[in-house]
Amino acid sequence: MTTNTITEQLTAAGRAIEHDSFAVIDAEVGPHNYTLEQWPLVRRMIHANADFEFNGLTAFHPDVMQAGLAAVLKGGTPVVADVEMICVGLSAPRLKHFGMSTHHYISDPDVIEQAKAEETTRAVQAMRKAHRLGKLNGAIVGIGNAPTALIEVVRLIREEGAKPALIVGMPVGFVSAAESKDLLMTVNAIPWVAIRGRKGGSTLVVAAIHALLGLAEAAQKRAA
Numbered sequence: 001m002t003t004n005t006i007t008e009q010l011t012a013a014g015r016a017i018e019h020d021s022f023a024v025i026d027a028e029v030g031p032h033n034y035t036l037e038q039w040p041l042v043r044r045m046i047h048a049n050a051d052f053e054f055n056g057l058t059a060f061h062p063d064v065m066q067a068g069l070a071a072v073l074k075g076g077t078p079v080v081a082d083v084e085m086i087c088v089g090l091s092a093p094r095l096k097h098f099g100m101s102t103h104h105y106i107s108d109p110d111v112i113e114q115a116k117a118e119e120t121t122r123a124v125q126a127m128r129k130a131h132r133l134g135k136l137n138g139a140i141v142g143i144g145n146a147p148t149a150l151i152e153v154v155r156l157i158r159e160e161g162a163k164p165a166l167i168v169g170m171p172v173g174f175v176s177a178a179e180s181k182d183l184l185m186t187v188n189a190i191p192w193v194a195i196r197g198r199k200g201g202s203t204l205v206v207a208a209i210h211a212l213l214g215l216a217e218a219a220q221k222r223a224a
Helices: 012-028 039-049 064-074 084-089 092-097 109-118 122-132 147-160 177-184 202-223
Strands: 058-060 078-081 101-103 140-143 166-169 192-195
Touching: 012 039, 039 058, 039 202, 064 140, 064 166, 064 192, 064 202, 078 084, 078 202, 084 101, 084 202, 092 202, 109 122, 122 147, 140 147, 140 202, 147 166, 147 177, 166 177, 166 202, 177 192
Parallel strands: 078 101, 078 140, 140 166, 166 192
Antiparallel strands: 058 192
């Protein structure tokens, strides 16, 4: 049994609350069909929202957990997000441990101007900018707010050869949110984790990535 230090809460009291919360979830969640590798990610998302429906709504590409661990353990992997909230929500010390950085472009002046000129969303143009800068290739792409960003990433993969390491696709909403995730789940070439239906949000993307970081630290400790 390994004990994480970097990817845990910083105080003993905080760690106890989080561990007790996980224990409550394990006791109350009921049956599920997730693997031992997948369950910590689903459990952390339930913990982030106190919503047991993510047991069942969360869908996994068969290779995504392996791809996620590899991307984190490689070191230096960028996280490209649709909105700043994801970048702010991710723990800086946990990212630093793996040499990871975060990137978002949705508020860049050139992105805003291009969105106005082409009558698209800022989210679409932000993903195009990330691709132009070479940031999508090998990245963990986290989308929790903008369905149009997720739809554009799928287009970039299929039409322009973008190759993220994996996609955490969890946009929330009522217009195109469910459809964007349905589209993502047709992608075979790039691993993904998604939430079926309208539910989602940036907090869930953060929870999913934090789960990957915790699993990666545990793998490091076992290897050591």
